[in-house]
Amino acid sequence: MTAQVRSTAWHSWGGNLTARPSVTVRPDDSDQVLHVLEEAVAAGKSVRPSGSGHSWSPLVPTDGVRLDTSALTGLASVDEDRQQVTVFAGTTVHQLNLILEEHGLALANLPDCAHMTVAGAIATGTHGTGLGQPSLGDQVIGVSLATPSGDVVTCSETHRSELLRAARVHLGVLGVVLTVTLRCVSAFRLHCAEFREPVAGLVDSLQERMSGADHFEFSWVPGTSVAHTRIMSRLHRLSATYTRPASPISRALRRTDDAVLRTSLSAGLGRVGALMPRAVGGLNKIGSMAVSSRRYTDISYRAFTASRPVHYVASEHALPLEATAPAFRELKALVERDGYELTFPMHVRCSPPEQGYLSPAAGRYTGWINLRQYGKRPHKTFFRAAEEIFVAHGGRPHWGTLHTRTAEDLASSYPHWDEFLALRAELDPDGVLLGEHTREVLGV
Ligand SMILES: Cc1cc2nc3c(=O)[nH]c(=O)nc-3n(C[C@H](O)[C@H](O)[C@H](O)COP(=O)(O)OP(=O)(O)OC[C@H]3O[C@@H](n4cnc5c(N)ncnc54)[C@H](O)[C@@H]3O)c2cc1C
Secondary structure, eight states: OTTEEOOOOEEOTTSSOEEOOSEEEOOSSHHHHHHHHHHHHHHTOOEEEESSSOOSSSSSOOSSEEEEOTTSOSEEEEETTTTEEEEETTOBHHHHHHHHHHTTEEOSOOOSOOOSBHHHHHHTTOOOOOTTSOOTGGGEEEEEEEOTTSOEEEEESSSSHHHHHHHTTOTTOSOEEEEEEEEOEEOOEEEEEEEEEEHHHHHHTHHHHHHTSSEEEEEEOTTOSEEEEEEEEEOOOOOHHHHGGGOOSOHHHHHHHIIIIIIIHHHHHHHHHHHOGGGHHHHHHHHHHHSOOEEEEEEHHHHHOOOOOSOEEEEEEEEEHHHHHHHHHHHHHHHHHHTOOOSSOEEEEEEOOBOSTTOTTBTSOEEEEEEEEETTSOOHHHHHHHHHHHHHTTOEEOTTSOOOOOHHHHGGGOTTHHHHHHHHHHHOTTOTTOOHHHHHHHTO
């Protein structure tokens, strides 16, 4: 088969998914992608594209053809005046940030990690935080896709705009994404202020705090009464002379703080907690106390993202903004009542209403609650119990994280569900790009 490479087992970043595809291909360009699709159709095989494997839900695993997009990378074109960039689908968010920096540009908002690919990230509705700033998908203004029928289909805000809305959160079922065009902004810096504060008072004024900041997020370590808040403010474009005094800790010091206190410590706590589950509560208190308040200024993409050396599993839900505080209180009570031992903090973020048909934040201001657990510790019972709370508050699952919802209960919470399914059926009538999980969540 075209572009075939040695087919070894595939593992997700979180370590919770493994697959052994019958064929793995790594096409170099669009023509090779089209050939792969043609050959798969002829052989009656299904095809699942894969990005960086950063999803926890089984979107990628297949026993058919895994289409590795890691050779489809780099800049296709940039228009500095119109502040638009087109990159190949397998470009990572990190590579994209560096490309944009060279052209004096940046993305307006980013997720907290930069290792996912651009096509993979938009597939699942990857978001950052901030009520006034779009997720990755809403910064997309054009997509080109290779379809199993051998066509390259394009869409933009003026050409097939309904397909653009579907492609903004595509789940890898509309076609193999070849290129993505994004609207950018001028490069900017962020001032970050991180504090420890009582979690109860913070949750009481959550909506106000979220709407009062450019980018607001907080995390809470179970077993403690303290929240760690992070407020990021977009700086005006002044020369370096003006902005330098706003950065009282250097980047080197912050990275040491991140590596030693915030990640190694939680890795250590996770490992010790896996060996001595009863110690988790006490360890969490130590970990929470070790994280200090700090302020710093940095280039936007460096402030938005951090490295994630400790692997974990996650379940995240998008809630109507006003339901976020009540849902958080119920989750906190659940953890405290049932004594679930979580070795990672719960993380709360927010986003504006989104355009993508299947965006979990579609059509409403959204609060995101993210639950994480060290990979070797039990998570299923807690994630299930938490999901009931999320569902009761109108939550929609993040497509890339763990959940148990199926099409039957998801369809009614997406106003444009049928439009998405109609476009999928038009572009891939024989379901070549469907896998077991996508069939289940889409009901096709
Ligand atoms: C450490 C870490 C931090 C994270 N932080 C955030 C965060 O801050 N915010 C957030 O919302 N999410 C976050 N996530 C989740 C992550 O962004 C999503 O799961 C994302 O989809 C992963 O992208 P990927 O490149 O790894 O794609 P994969 O997980 O490999 O694939 C995801 C989907 O994309 C499809 N796909 C990939 N490439 C193509 C292509 N070229 N054409 C068609 N389909 C394609 C796949 O078929 C699959 O359906 C995080 C995950 C991790 C592990």
